[in-house]
Amino acid sequence: MERGAPGDTARAWRTGKEAMLPPHSAPGSDADWLALEAEVCSHGDTVHYARQPRFFARSHGSYLYDNRDTPYLDLQMWYSAVNLGYGNERVNAAVARQLGTLPQLAPQYLHYERVELAARLVDGTRRAFGAAGRVHFDVGGSQAVEDALKLVRLRTGRQRVYAFEGGYHGRTLGASAITSAYRYREPFGEFGDRAEFVPFPYCFRCPYGKRRETCELYCVAQIERKFEHPYTGAWSSRTGRSEFAAFVVEPVQGTGGYVVPPPGYFERLARLCREHGMLLVDDEVQMGFYRTGRLWALEHFDAQPDVVAFGKALTNGLNPLSGIWAREELIGPDAFPPGTTHSTFAANPLGTAAGLEVMKIFEERDYALAVERKGSYLLELLRDLARAHPEIGDVDGLGLALRLEICQADGYTPNQELADAMFQRGLAGDLRIGGRELGLVLDIGGYYKNVITLAPSLDIADEDLELARDLLDLVLIECKQSDR
Numbered sequence: 001m002e003r004g005a006p007g008d009t010a011r012a013w014r015t016g017k018e019a020m021l022p023p024h025s026a027p028g029s030d031a032d033w034l035a036l037e038a039e040v041c042s043h044g045d046t047v048h049y050a051r052q053p054r055f056f057a058r059s060h061g062s063y064l065y066d067n068r069d070t071p072y073l074d075l076q077m078w079y080s081a082v083n084l085g086y087g088n089e090r091v092n093a094a095v096a097r098q099l100g101t102l103p104q105l106a107p108q109y110l111h112y113e114r115v116e117l118a119a120r121l122v123d124g125t126r127r128a129f130g131a132a133g134r135v136h137f138d139v140g141g142s143q144a145v146e147d148a149l150k151l152v153r154l155r156t157g158r159q160r161v162y163a164f165e166g167g168y169h170g171r172t173l174g175a176s177a178i179t180s181a182y183r184y185r186e187p188f189g190e191f192g193d194r195a196e197f198v199p200f201p202y203c204f205r206c207p208y209g210k211r212r213e214t215c216e217l218y219c220v221a222q223i224e225r226k227f228e229h230p231y232t233g234a235w236s237s238r239t240g241r242s243e244f245a246a247f248v249v250e251p252v253q254g255t256g257g258y259v260v261p262p263p264g265y266f267e268r269l270a271r272l273c274r275e276h277g278m279l280l281v282d283d284e285v286q287m288g289f290y291r292t293g294r295l296w297a298l299e300h301f302d303a304q305p306d307v308v309a310f311g312k313a314l315t316n317g318l319n320p321l322s323g324i325w326a327r328e329e330l331i332g333p334d335a336f337p338p339g340t341t342h343s344t345f346a347a348n349p350l351g352t353a354a355g356l357e358v359m360k361i362f363e364e365r366d367y368a369l370a371v372e373r374k375g376s377y378l379l380e381l382l383r384d385l386a387r388a389h390p391e392i393g394d395v396d397g398l399g400l401a402l403r404l405e406i407c408q409a410d411g412y413t414p415n416q417e418l419a420d421a422m423f424q425r426g427l428a429g430d431l432r433i434g435g436r437e438l439g440l441v442l443d444i445g446g447y448y449k450n451v452i453t454l455a456p457s458l459d460i461a462d463e464d465l466e467l468a469r470d471l472l473d474l475v476l477i478e479c480k481q482s483d484r
C-alpha cells in the first residue's frame with residue numbers, strides 16, 4: 001500500500017520556487033514524508049517524543065498497519081480513546097448515517113442525537129452514583145476540564161483547588177494549572193491559579209515510605225490533618241469553609257502511570273470534601289467508558305462526585321466530542337444559565353451520533369463482566385512475565401487499565417532507558433514471532449517515565465492478549481541484550 005509522496009514538491013517548496021501543493025501522485029517513501037513533516041509541521045506536540053516518528057496507513061480492531069501492511073498490536077488504543085476497537089462497524093455506521101442526514105449544525109440549534117446522548121449519560125451516571133444531574137458537551141478533554149473549573153468557580157466563588165502529584169488534566173492554560181508537572185507550565189510564565197498538589201496513593205513507591213498492609217491510609221490522613229485545626233492554612237474555623245473550592249482527581253492516574261489507589265482512599269477523601277464545602281471533580285477523560293470495567297472508574301471506590309469530566313472514548317475516538325456531567329444544583333438552568341460557556345463544535349452532530357452508538361453498545365453488552373475477565377487474564381499473563389524478568393518491578397491494574405513498571409534488575413530503581421527502548425523497539429515493526437513480522441504500540445507514563453501503561457481494546461481477543469505477553473517478552477529480551 002505505497003502512497004504518493006512529496007518528493008519533488010517538498011524539494012521545490014524548500015527552495016521557495018513553487019507554491020506548496022498537496023502531494024498525491026508521485027511514488028515515495030516514508031523518508032520523503034518525514035522530510036516534509038520536519039519542515040511543515042510544528043514539533044510542539046508529542047510526535048517527536050519518538051526518535052523515529054512512524055506513519056500508519058490503516059487500522060482495524062486491535063491493530064494499526066504501516067504502508068507495508070505490517071500489523072502493529074496496539075496496547076494503548078490512542079490513550080484509551082478507542083475502547084471499542086479501530087473501525088468499529090456499528091459506530092462507523094452511525095456516523096455514516098449522520099453524514100447522510102444532518103452532519104453539520106450550529107450549537108444553538110437542537111438535534112435528536114444530542115438530547116438522546118445526554119439522556120443516556122445522565123441515566124448511566126444516575127445508576128453509577130445515585131444522583132440527578134445534567135450534561136454539557138465540549139470539544140476535547142482539556143476543554144471539558146476548563147468548563148468543570150468554570151462550574152466550580154461559579155458555584156463557590158473560589159478558584160483555588162487541590163489536585164494530585166502525578167495528575168494530568170490537559171494542556172490548555174487552566175488544565176495545565178492543575179496538572180502537577182511544572183515542565184508543562186515552565187515556559188509560559190506565572191500561573192496564579194496553580195493547584196495545591198498533594199501526594200497520590202502510589203503504593204508501589206509510597207511517598208511516605210509506608211506499606212499498604214499496615215499504613216491505615218496514612219496518606220489520606222495527611223490530607224485530613226489539614227482540617228484538624230485552622231492553622232494549617234486550609235480552612236476557616238469560623239465558617240468551617242475551606243479556602244479550596246474543589247479537589248480535582250483522576251480515580252486511577254492515567255499519564256501518571258495507571259496507578260490504582262487502595263480501597264477506602266476515595267471514600268475518606270470524598271467525605272472530607274463534603275464536610276468542608278469542597279466539590280469533588282472526577283476527571284474520567286482517560287479512565288471513563290468502561291476502561292476499568294465501569295462506566296466511571298470512581299464507581300469502584302465508594303465515592304460520589306459533584307462533577308465528572310469525560311472525553312476520549314465517548315465517540316470511540318472518532319470525534320473530539322467531550323463533556324461534563326454535574327449535579328443538578330450545580331448545572332441546572334438557574335446555576336448555569338445560557339451562554340455561561342460555548343464552543344462552535346461542542347455537541348456537533350457527527351460526534352453525538354458516534355457517542356450515542358457507543359452508549360448503546362455499552363448498554364447492550366455486559367462490559368463490566370467482559371472487562372473484568374479480560375483484565376484478570378492479562379494481569380495473570382503479565383505476572384507470569386514479571387516472574388521471568390526481574391526488571392518488571394510492579395504489575396497492577398483495574399479492568400483493562402494495566403501497568404508494568406520497568407526498573408533496574410533490583411526490581412525497584414526506575415529504568416526509564418529500558419522502558420524507552422521497549423517503546424522504540426515495538427515501533428520498529430520488525431518483531432519476529434511465529435513466522436510473522438509484527439510491531440507493538442506501547443505508551444510510556446509514570447512519574448519516572450518508566451511505566452508501560454496498557455489500555456488494549458475492550459474487545460481484544462484472548463489470543464491477542466497472549467500475543468501481547470509474547471511480544472512484551474520478546475521486546476524485553478532484545479532490549480536487555482542490546483543494553484549489554
Ligand SMILES: Cc1ncc(COP(=O)(O)O)c(C=O)c1O
Pocket residue numbers: 079140141142143145168169170171250254255283284285286287311312
Ligand atoms: C485524565 C485526563 N484529563 C484530561 C486530558 C486532556 O484531554 P485532551 O488531550 O483531549 O485535551 C487527558 C488527556 O490525556 C487525560 O488523560
